[in-house]
Amino acid sequence: MFPRFQRRPLWTLLLATGLALAAACAPSGNGATGSQAANAKQVPVLPADVSLSGKPGTPAPKPLATRASLKVGIPSKLELEAPALLAQTYGEFAKENIDVTFVTDTVPNLLTLLGQNKIDLAYAGAQALVFNALRHGVPLRWVSGVASSAPDSGVYLSTKYGKSAQDFDFSVLKGKNIGVNPGALAAPSEYGLYEAITKGKLSPGDVKMTPFTDIAAMAQALNNGSIDGATLGPPFTASLNPGIAFQATPGYPKTMQIAGYFATTDLLDAHRAAGTAFFRAMERTVNTYLSGDYHGNAEVMAKVAENLGTTTDLLKVAPSVSFDFNVPAQSVDSLQQMYRAVPNTLQYNDAVKPAELLDLSLVIDAAQGR
Structure with missing residues (x-):
């Protein structure tokens, strides 16, 4: 050196x-x-x-x-x-x-x-x-x-609240519990969630963010319904049960x-x-x-x-x-x-x-x- x-x-x-x-x-x-x-x-x-x-x-x-x-x-x-x-x-x-x-x-x-x-x-x-x-x-x-950004990464929400990004009303995020990486919106990996909150004309305080240090556990929490959504990327997205969640927004734009x-x-x-x-x-x-x-x-x-x-x-x-x-x-x-x-x-x-x-x-x- x-x-x-x-x-x-x-x-x-x-x-x-x-x-x-x-x-x-x-x-x-x-x-x-x-x-x-x-x-x-x-x-x-x-x-x-x-x-x-x-x-x-x-x-x-x-x-x-x-x-x-x-x-x-x-x-x-x-x-x-x-x-x-x-x-x-x-x-x-x-x-x-x-x-x-x-x-x-x-x-x-x-x-x-x-x-x-x-x-x-x-x-x-x-x-x-x-x-x-x-x-x-x-x-x-x-x-x-x-x-x-990996195509599969982004904010995944329970299908209780929608089916696809095309017809999802982001204002529905108000009051929902979203699993996030440590640091939440102070970490760049959460930019997709910030965009989703913005699209819903909400503020960060309108959404409950639960940090996970174990991302596999966050995916499992979405599977079992203990959280309403999660910011996830591969390979953890592959562990989501079929039909349990949909990708509401990508992790971050190509720009x-x-x-x-x-x-x-x-x-x-x-x-x-x-x-x-x-x-x-x-x-x-x-x-x-x-x-x-x-x-x-x-x-x-x-x-x-x-x-x-x-x-x-x-x-x-x-x-x-x-x-x-x-x-x-x-x-x-x-x-x-x-x-x-x-x-x-x-x-x-x-x-x-x-x-x-x-x-x-x-x-x-x-x-x-x-």
Whole structure:
């Protein structure tokens, strides 16, 4: 891993932000100007003539002249992290002359480590914590997306209240008990529920949200009728009993992204070559092994299952992931709008603009073989 500089105690800001969010403290004023620092190559919007996908084997390796080491934080081993895990397995990082070490921890802890400059990248959802940290002076950047919303993911409601999204009156959600992921509307995975509440002209307080740390248990609760609905995605949607529920709304629209990789400006500036090499390997891995319906490739699925500590049969219950490294600018505005609907979730008044948080220059340079 690269040497770290002692120029700023950013970890204290990020840790304080995380603790404040967990304690649901009242909003504070805008933070330091560190969040405004931008590298000279910053690109907040993917140009219309640039594609982040390509043919197998592309972009070609461009090994660094000097071996570099990166530490990459991941909260748990999910199929969404397959590009990085398989890049390690298939030697794609080695082809770029970089060593990658994975660090597993919770998202708040990983973001704190990122602010401490103890890791170089972190895979995470774009939680309210990310926006608060940026406003408190931590120069985080959202440098890549991960995937488009799975077709089967979204808000599932009991068929007692409707049959399909086309004829469902979302105002029916008032007073209903909906199973959610921990964090509820402070977590990006709940954007579909926020959209459903908005369509029903309701406020978050009109709906009871019951958090589940065990998503399988949430699906079972919907099966047995102890909750009225749930935000679910594959493979858990496959465990719903036939006719018990319907998909009222998708997890999030194609015009936005809710997760991906985050970095500090150190990686984007002083160590940019290593960051670009990392994403060249990631994009090449997707183009070569994880494009289309890769669930039909027995060799690739065996490697994915081995990395995730599961079986190919369990993985194939869900459809292949549609990996996508782009982060549409609307993501920043839409997520803040959701977080703002929950009192004391965002700790600032002046909205974060897409150009402050997004920097797609690494994935663009990687796709173009730079």
